Amino acid sequence: MRFFIESIGVLAPGLSGWEDTRAVALGEKPLVCTPLSPPAPQCLPAAERRRSGVTARLAIAAAEQALAGSSIAADRLSMVFAASEAAGEITHQLCEVLAGTREVSPTTFHNSVHNAPMGYLSIAIGARRSGTSICRGPWTLAAGLVCSALELEATREPVLFACYDSPLAPPMRASLPVVEPTALAFVLSAARTERTIAECAIASVPSAGEPRWPAWVPEAWRPNPSALGFIVLAALAAPGGSARVPLAPDQDLEIRC
Amino acid sequence: MKPLAVTAFTTTSAAGIGNAATLQALRAGRTGLAPNALPWAPIPCWIGEVAAAQREALPAPFADYDCANTRLAWHALAQDGFREAVAAARNRVGAARVGVFLGTTTSGIRSTEEAYAHREASGALPANFRYATCHNMDASTEFVRLALGLAGPALTVSTACSSSAKVFGVAERYLRAGWIGAAVVGGVDTLCLTTLYGFSALQLVSEDVCRPYDAARHGLSIGEAAGFALLEAGVDSPLELRGYGETSDAHHMSTPHPEGEGARRAMEQALAAAGTGPDAIDYVNLHGTASAANDLSEGRAVHDLFGDRVACSSTKGFTGHTLGAAGITEAAITLLALREGFVPGSPTTRTVDPATRCRVVLAGEARALGLAMSNSFGFGGNNAALLFGRRA
Numbered sequence: 001m002r003f004f005i006e007s008i009g010v011l012a013p014g015l016s017g018w019e020d021t022r023a024v025a026l027g028e029k030p031l032v033c034t035p036l037s038p039p040a041p042q043c044l045p046a047a048e049r050r051r052s053g054v055t056a057r058l059a060i061a062a063a064e065q066a067l068a069g070s071s072i073a074a075d076r077l078s079m080v081f082a083a084s085e086a087a088g089e090i091t092h093q094l095c096e097v098l099a100g101t102r103e104v105s106p107t108t109f110h111n112s113v114h115n116a117p118m119g120y121l122s123i124a125i126g127a128r129r130s131g132t133s134i135c136r137g138p139w140t141l142a143a144g145l146v147c148s149a150l151e152l153e154a155t156r157e158p159v160l161f162a163c164y165d166s167p168l169a170p171p172m173r174a175s176l177p178v179v180e181p182t183a184l185a186f187v188l189s190a191a192r193t194e195r196t197i198a199e200c201a202i203a204s205v206p207s208a209g210e211p212r213w214p215a216w217v218p219e220a221w222r223p224n225p226s227a228l229g230f231i232v233l234a235a236l237a238a239p240g241g242s243a244r245v246p247l248a249p250d251q252d253l254e255i256r257c
Numbered sequence: 258m259k260p261l262a263v264t265a266f267t268t269t270s271a272a273g274i275g276n277a278a279t280l281q282a283l284r285a286g287r288t289g290l291a292p293n294a295l296p297w298a299p300i301p302c303w304i305g306e307v308a309a310a311q312r313e314a315l316p317a318p319f320a321d322y323d324c325a326n327t328r329l330a331w332h333a334l335a336q337d338g339f340r341e342a343v344a345a346a347r348n349r350v351g352a353a354r355v356g357v358f359l360g361t362t363t364s365g366i367r368s369t370e371e372a373y374a375h376r377e378a379s380g381a382l383p384a385n386f387r388y389a390t391c392h393n394m395d396a397s398t399e400f401v402r403l404a405l406g407l408a409g410p411a412l413t414v415s416t417a418c419s420s421s422a423k424v425f426g427v428a429e430r431y432l433r434a435g436w437i438g439a440a441v442v443g444g445v446d447t448l449c450l451t452t453l454y455g456f457s458a459l460q461l462v463s464e465d466v467c468r469p470y471d472a473a474r475h476g477l478s479i480g481e482a483a484g485f486a487l488l489e490a491g492v493d494s495p496l497e498l499r500g501y502g503e504t505s506d507a508h509h510m511s512t513p514h515p516e517g518e519g520a521r522r523a524m525e526q527a528l529a530a531a532g533t534g535p536d537a538i539d540y541v542n543l544h545g546t547a548s549a550a551n552d553l554s555e556g557r558a559v560h561d562l563f564g565d566r567v568a569c570s571s572t573k574g575f576t577g578h579t580l581g582a583a584g585i586t587e588a589a590i591t592l593l594a595l596r597e598g599f600v601p602g603s604p605t606t607r608t609v610d611p612a613t614r615c616r617v618v619l620a621g622e623a624r625a626l627g628l629a630m631s632n633s634f635g636f637g638g639n640n641a642a643l644l645f646g647r648r649a
Contacts (some may be wrong), residue, residue: 066529086394091392154429
């Protein structure tokens with residue numbers, strides 16, 4: 001299956017976009033990790049901006065970068081949002097309240113749905129096509145990419161794909177050690193444009209064992225299922241690159257650029 | 258799109274465990290809802306509970322996955338020969354070519370709620386808390402994949418109350434591309450504090466039983482359910498998925514577009530995918546949550562498209578709103594209606610709100626059906642419409 005990558009958004013401590021990430025991946029500059037607090041997305045109306053949670057802000061900020069880099073109108077896009085734990089900090093707030101007063105805030109509750117980040121972005125940019133938010137545990141990045149490519153193949157319309165992880169509160173962190181935020185976003189298209197970054201082919205292949213992390217990806221990011229996307233970004237940084245990311249217990253997704 | 262064979266399906270909800278019991282309730286016009294007597298969630302409301310599913314722990318090899326959501330999934334898988342049908346498909350196309358695509362909104366969060374109620378003095382969750390195999394959104398899907406002995410692609414769709422309708426679209430795209438030869442689709446959601454207290458906070462839960470499309474409706478009744486369908490490429494079956502539509506409202510996080518604009522586009526897409534028009538449709542299974550806003554906007558969109566002719570009903574009066582399992586629950590009811598030749602009624606609805614406009618059937622009726630639609634809409638303005646047909 002083939003598609004074109006039209007644009008890329010990246011957010012992680014010390015990485016503020018694709019150009020930045022590309023330079024780090026090519027060894028042109030070192031990664032200097034600086035704390036990242038996701039910016040309040042400019043595209044959201046004031047009410048939604050106020051209500052949005054940390055995870056939504058992270059995902060939307062990465063998506064905004066990809067949208068800004070694309071020549072495709074936002075309202076033409078379908079969306080696939082992929083996160084292993086989309087509501088971690090909100091689940092923590094909810095479960096604390098439910099273990100106590102049980103006076104749940106309505107905003108906290110609607111922010112707790114897995115598709116809240118996508119819903120906010122859809123409202124902000126007027127995206128009225130299909131929106132699919134998915135989870136596949138540790139294999140979320142690859143599953144989301146396949147899901148996006150299949151949607152592109154079925155509709156021949158561009159797809160905004162975002163994959164992200166937001167730090168968990170300490171009690172849940174013991175089970176899933178996501179301590180740093182990482183988020184990636186891609187606009188995928190069926191046709192080459194003047195903005196095209198790469199043409200990619202994807203295929204499911206037998207697993208080749210542990211993921212081969214680029215040396216510059218900090219250990220602290222590696223528990224994040226979305227951080228596997230940095231393996232893909234490293235392949236995209238140089239022409240003719242290829243990458244493998246885990247797709248299932250015994251399968252990898254191979255991406256050739 | 259090319260019609261896709263639905264070779265097996267099963268539904269378990271408060272209305273009935275398995276298709277036969279569900280069919281009996283639908284034909285008798287008997288609701289499965291009851292006043293809430295949950296000792297752990299004393300809210301004055303009605304609920305749709307499947308208590309029997311919780312009495313049996315998962316078999317030992319799956320002990321790590323044991324939680325309320327997987328117990329309900331396991332109970333549902335045992336009905337209607339569904340596991341056997343999947344085994345036959347697995348033998349036909351190979352385990353690696355059968356996908357599993359399930360919807361849920363809260364997965365096994367009930368186990369996390371319990372863990373938070375029993376935190377250590379240090380604030381830590383108890384040592385027996387299992388995040389990856391219970392709480393994670395994908396936990397029930399991975400359990401079902403393992404329980405069915407499948408090795409194909411899998412994922413969980415979580416788009417609130419459209420989740421287990423959208424899985425039909427995801428599966429169709431995997432099948433169309435030839436990535437797989439068969440797919441298990443479905444969904445499971447169980448009663449939990451998060452949804453009971455969350456929907457109450459939004460003032461969307463009725464103290465009375467839910468009364469979809471009623472002039473005196475006061476909100477929803479939350480239910481739990483699990484259901485599955487088997488979709489197979491390259492085989493014939495009397496029942497088929499003929500089309501689907503997926504759209505976003507881009508309007509509001511928890512309130513539908515007032516005129517049901519996104520809902521209408523989803524229904525139109527489903528019709529276009531099937532290469533048919535509104536006049537060919539015999540029955541619409543409404544999303545019909547019994548919230549003031551949903552029924553008004555959906556009813557208007559359905560009426561705009563189908564006029565007065567098409568029989569409609571929301572079967573949430575039988576099952577309650579089963580959230581992430583609503584899509585598959587109502588898809589299964591729509592398939593039963595097509596297979597058995599009847600239009601389900603609205604057991605808890607007394608006087609239809611004229612402002613909702615569309616033709617809501619109160620008492621079920623026997624009638625041969627050829628094409629029927631099922632609507633599912635969720636928070637975030639996420640809409641899905643499924644179109645099923647019966648081969649003549």
